[in-house]
Amino acid sequence: xxxxxxxxxxxxxxxxxxxxxxxxxxxxxPLDDAIKNFNEATLLAKKCDEKLKNAEEQVNKIVNKxxxxxxxxxED
Amino acid sequence: xxxxxxxxxxxxxxxxxxxxxxxxxxxxxxxxxxxxxxxHTRGHYYFTxxxxxxxxxxxxxYSQASKLSFLPEDGMKIMVAGRISIYEATGxxxxxxxxxxxxxxxxxxxxxxxxxxxxxxEGLFDPSKKKKIPKFPETIGIITAPTGAAIKDILSTIKRRxxxxxxILFPSLVQGASAAPEIVKQIQNxxxxxxxxxxxxxxxGSIEDLWCFNDEQVARxxxxxxxxxxxAVGHEIDYTIADFVADLRAPTPTGAAEMAVPNQKDFYTxxxxxxxxxxxxxxxxxxxxxxxxxxxKNSYILKNPxxxxxxxEQKFDTLYEKLYLVMNSILINERNKLEEKIxxxxxxxxxxxxxxxxxxxxxxxxxxxxxxxxxLKRGYSITKKQDDIITSIQKIKKEDLVTIDLVDGSxxxxxxxxxxx
Numbered sequence: 001x002x003x004x005x006x007x008x009x010x011x012x013x014x015x016x017x018x019x020x021x022x023x024x025x026x027x028x029x030p031l032d033d034a035i036k037n038f039n040e041a042t043l044l045a046k047k048c049d050e051k052l053k054n055a056e057e058q059v060n061k062i063v064n065k066x067x068x069x070x071x072x073x074x075e076d
Numbered sequence: 077x078x079x080x081x082x083x084x085x086x087x088x089x090x091x092x093x094x095x096x097x098x099x100x101x102x103x104x105x106x107x108x109x110x111x112x113x114x115x116h117t118r119g120h121y122y123f124t125x126x127x128x129x130x131x132x133x134x135x136x137x138y139s140q141a142s143k144l145s146f147l148p149e150d151g152m153k154i155m156v157a158g159r160i161s162i163y164e165a166t167g168x169x170x171x172x173x174x175x176x177x178x179x180x181x182x183x184x185x186x187x188x189x190x191x192x193x194x195x196x197x198e199g200l201f202d203p204s205k206k207k208k209i210p211k212f213p214e215t216i217g218i219i220t221a222p223t224g225a226a227i228k229d230i231l232s233t234i235k236r237r238x239x240x241x242x243x244i245l246f247p248s249l250v251q252g253a254s255a256a257p258e259i260v261k262q263i264q265n266x267x268x269x270x271x272x273x274x275x276x277x278x279x280x281g282s283i284e285d286l287w288c289f290n291d292e293q294v295a296r297x298x299x300x301x302x303x304x305x306x307x308a309v310g311h312e313i314d315y316t317i318a319d320f321v322a323d324l325r326a327p328t329p330t331g332a333a334e335m336a337v338p339n340q341k342d343f344y345t346x347x348x349x350x351x352x353x354x355x356x357x358x359x360x361x362x363x364x365x366x367x368x369x370x371x372x373k374n375s376y377i378l379k380n381p382x383x384x385x386x387x388x389e390q391k392f393d394t395l396y397e398k399l400y401l402v403m404n405s406i407l408i409n410e411r412n413k414l415e416e417k418i419x420x421x422x423x424x425x426x427x428x429x430x431x432x433x434x435x436x437x438x439x440x441x442x443x444x445x446x447x448x449x450x451x452l453k454r455g456y457s458i459t460k461k462q463d464d465i466i467t468s469i470q471k472i473k474k475e476d477l478v479t480i481d482l483v484d485g486s487x488x489x490x491x492x493x494x495x496x497x
Contacts, residue, residue, distance in 0.1 A: 021357065072245050
């Protein structure tokens with residue numbers, strides 16, 4: 001995740017998505033923009049979807065007393 | 077002899093009277109353990125209070141029992157206040173409990189109430205101070221014990237619901253005397269990390285176990301923390317102070333995790349709906365624009381391009397007609413003016429002619445009077461000498477040949493004699 005700078009957060013992506021969809025639903029934008037928006041929204045939805053589906057193994061860490069972070073797994 | 081004997085009832089009544097008289101027995105503070113607890117359907121509690129070697133029956137009527145913030149149970153260590161009296165029906169003495177607190181927490185409870193009031197008055201529980209819990213936290217900090225059910229429940233719930241959330245555990249004691257300062261330290265520590273949300277809590281336990289979450293310093297640390305905090309103290313009935321200060325209170329660690337992250341199932345449903353909405357909106361767009369296009373294509377002008385000229389021509393015609401009308405009216409006007417002038421001049425001419433004619437007649441008349449012919453008709457004659465009209469005898473001499481004109485002819489004559497007058 002760190003290799004991409006200023007990537008929008010999940011929430012920001014979703015907010016953007018919701019905004020575009022609402023905008024499209026209002027029907028107040030020119031056709032060219034509508035097509036552009038539609039493509040963007042479809043991409044955003046896909047991106048959010050993939051981000052969740054392709055989630056790697058959950059990252060859980062623990063802060064040690066010396067302040068270092070370490071992988072943390074709960075023993076069953 | 078028989079007078080010596082009294083009835084059981086009399087004895088009971090006497091004893092009850094004695095008990096009720098006794099000031100000490102009217103205000104008894106008693107501690108022990110609950111045994112044989114029975115909550116009557118009508119709300120009264122019947123139980124036994126015992127210690128290692130003794131027991132006493134106890135009754136707590138609904139009016140008092142209903143004020144308790146906990147449900148008494150067998151084995152619970154309690155402290156009660158009440159009065160001792162005789163229950164005449166059995167002859168047994170018992171304590172009529174008016175107040176009950178759990179032993180060991182009795183003082184704590186007072187402390188709790190005091191602290192709650194104080195912090196409330198300082199505004200620490202103010203709803204307006206609550207921070208918003210993010211909908212999609214990327215990283216969640218957890219302050220709890222690294223072992224035990226709480227952390228396990230939190231992590232497994234997050235994993236099940238929203239696996240892309242990362243967690244950082246800030247291990248802390250959550251019970252015992254050092255728990256509170258450790259929790260405070262970790263709350264402060266956690267703020268050095270890029271966290272969207274903090275869960276602070278522990279699993280269920282006795283009131284004493286949970287007591288660190290009623291600590292003033294913990295409360296203040298939660299209040300001052302700039303990360304939103306969900307409190308998760310596994311104790312469903314009572315609120316801890318931490319619950320009041322936290323931005324959101326969960327009844328259990330699992331509950332906290334559920335409040336912390338969205339459910340991916342809901343999310344997939346949402347994404348699905350968004351896609352449907354998008355398609356619908358787009359279809360609508362296409363449909364709308366197609367209709368607009370059709371309307372334009374079918375418009376009269378596009379279908380009858382010549383009509384543009386026709387329209388222009390018609391316009392031209394109208395203008396031409398207008399121009400014609402205007403010109404015409406100008407011409408008519410001018411003609412009228414001209415005619416008027418002609419009329420005027422004609423009149424004038426006529427009058428002039430008339431006048432001229434009269435004058436002419438007059439002159440003619442005059443001329444007629446002067447006409448020599450007419451004079452000749454009356455018998456006069458004109459005498460000429462070589463075409464000169466002789467008007468005096470001076471102009472002739474004797475023997476001159478003269479011509480004499482009469483009205484119907486002339487004759488010549490010789491002058492014989494000149495007679496002077």
